[in-house]
Amino acid sequence: MQLRGQTNVPQTAEQVQHTGKLRHSVVYLEKPFPGNSNHYVCSNHNETWSSDCEVYRMRCFCSEDSDECKTQKYKHVHVDYYGECRDIPKCSEEEMEDFPRRMREWLFNIMKDLAQRAELDDRYVELEQEAERDLAKKWANAVIWKFCDLDSHPFDRSVSRHELFPIRAPLLAMEHCIAPFLDKCDGDDDHRISLKEWGLCLGLEENEIEDKCASIRDSE
Numbered sequence: 001m002q003l004r005g006q007t008n009v010p011q012t013a014e015q016v017q018h019t020g021k022l023r024h025s026v027v028y029l030e031k032p033f034p035g036n037s038n039h040y041v042c043s044n045h046n047e048t049w050s051s052d053c054e055v056y057r058m059r060c061f062c063s064e065d066s067d068e069c070k071t072q073k074y075k076h077v078h079v080d081y082y083g084e085c086r087d088i089p090k091c092s093e094e095e096m097e098d099f100p101r102r103m104r105e106w107l108f109n110i111m112k113d114l115a116q117r118a119e120l121d122d123r124y125v126e127l128e129q130e131a132e133r134d135l136a137k138k139w140a141n142a143v144i145w146k147f148c149d150l151d152s153h154p155f156d157r158s159v160s161r162h163e164l165f166p167i168r169a170p171l172l173a174m175e176h177c178i179a180p181f182l183d184k185c186d187g188d189d190d191h192r193i194s195l196k197e198w199g200l201c202l203g204l205e206e207n208e209i210e211d212k213c214a215s216i217r218d219s220e
Helices: 052-063 072-076 093-116 122-133 135-150 178-185 195-201 213-218
Strands: 014-019 022-027 041-043 047-049 079-082 158-160 192-194
Touching: 041 052, 047 052, 052 072, 093 122, 093 135, 093 178, 122 135, 122 213, 135 195, 135 213, 178 195, 192 195
Parallel strands: 022 047
Antiparallel strands: 014 022, 041 047, 041 079, 158 192
C-alpha cells in the first residue's frame, strides 16, 4: 500500500482498496505529510493516514464544522494503531491464556532496560531496584510501575481507554492479542481499569496488588 499525493492529489478524498475480507482506505489530504512510511497510522475507521498529525488535523476541521472536513464521521476519528492498516488476526484462547505471562515479562524487561539506560523516571527507580533484589516482587513491581505510569491525565487511580493509548497503539500491529486483552481487563466494563483489575488481569495475586502510585507521586 502506498500513500501518494505529495505532488498530485487525487480528485477524491479517499481511494478504497480491498485486502482480503476487510476494506482498507488510503486517505489523501490537501497537505499530506512527507512520504515516510514510518509515520503511517491506522485510524478507528480502518483507514491508513500519512501521519497522526493529519488524523487530528482532520478531526479538528470536523469538530469545528470547517469546509475542509471531508466527512462528519471524522468528528471522532482517532489513531487505532501505528503503521498501515492490516488484517489483525483473531487472538486464540491459547494465546489469550498465555498473554498475561508474556505481558508481565515484557513490562519487567522494559522497566529494567529503561533503568539501565538511565531513562526510567526517577520516581520508579526504587521499584525497579527492589524487583531486581527480590524476585518475589519482580512481576508485581513491573505491573504496578506501568499502571502508575499510565494513570496520568488525570491521576485518579484508574486508567482510561485514552490513557491506554501509549501501550495499545504501538503494539497492536505486532501483538494482535493486546486489544482484546486490555478489553478483558476492564472487568466491570466501565471503560476504566482500576489497579485491582489491572493486577488480576496480569496474573498477580490480590495480596500482591499494592497501591504505590500516590506515595510515588508524593515523593516528587
